[in-house]
Amino acid sequence: MISIIDLALEKFDSKTVELYNLIIQKINWRKNTDYSKSKIWLMQNYTYGQLEPVRNLCDFLRDKLEESMEAYGDENNDEDYIGFGWSDSTLDLIYQIIGEGMGCVQKYLEDPTELLKRLESEDYTESFSYCFPYEDDYEKLTLSFYQERVKNIRADIRANLPKLTTHQKELEAAEKILGEMDQGIFDSNYQLRELEEIGKKCKIDAAIANIWHDGSRFYQKAQIVI
Numbered sequence: 001m002i003s004i005i006d007l008a009l010e011k012f013d014s015k016t017v018e019l020y021n022l023i024i025q026k027i028n029w030r031k032n033t034d035y036s037k038s039k040i041w042l043m044q045n046y047t048y049g050q051l052e053p054v055r056n057l058c059d060f061l062r063d064k065l066e067e068s069m070e071a072y073g074d075e076n077n078d079e080d081y082i083g084f085g086w087s088d089s090t091l092d093l094i095y096q097i098i099g100e101g102m103g104c105v106q107k108y109l110e111d112p113t114e115l116l117k118r119l120e121s122e123d124y125t126e127s128f129s130y131c132f133p134y135e136d137d138y139e140k141l142t143l144s145f146y147q148e149r150v151k152n153i154r155a156d157i158r159a160n161l162p163k164l165t166t167h168q169k170e171l172e173a174a175e176k177i178l179g180e181m182d183q184g185i186f187d188s189n190y191q192l193r194e195l196e197e198i199g200k201k202c203k204i205d206a207a208i209a210n211i212w213h214d215g216s217r218f219y220q221k222a223q224i225v226i
Helices: 004-011 014-027 035-045 048-076 088-099 102-110 112-121 135-141 143-182 189-202 205-222
Strands: none
Touching (some): 014 035, 035 205, 048 088, 048 112, 135 143, 135 205
């Protein structure tokens, strides 16, 4: 069997393979499975243009693992191996293996039965593929991104104020949270509780909550990551 590294080098340049190997080493997915933290680290250290070929390489490795399972299933008339990568759980497992490096991928390519055993043992975590950012994720590391969204929500609140005068308490709570978001504060648990209460009364929670979730996952975490 031709090695997976040789197959990868037929399709991708050596710099992409080297960067994949470096990322695997730095993230250490077997032990550190916080994909949000890993995504921020990648954004802080690499551009989207640098990472996109590595994402494509990971997808290539996924395809090879799925093809190996399909081929084994066809050869042995075993339906457990056919359509293996089509569920969330099996995709999580496949990307777990990819996150553990080329050597791990090679191991399971050589013996697809071990892949099914690992699935049954539930020895995997959701999901190494989430570590790789999309282009618009980079904006979420900047405070100005959230300040612009806060500005728009404030305008919506003012526009709807005549309809919401019976919920002044909730509006004041929303304004307090928006003020904190303006300063880049997203990690206080009470904020989310307040947002849920505001949502029940004012129906303006969705946009604010989306900012809070993005800010707590990206901007706030980026201030303390690695």
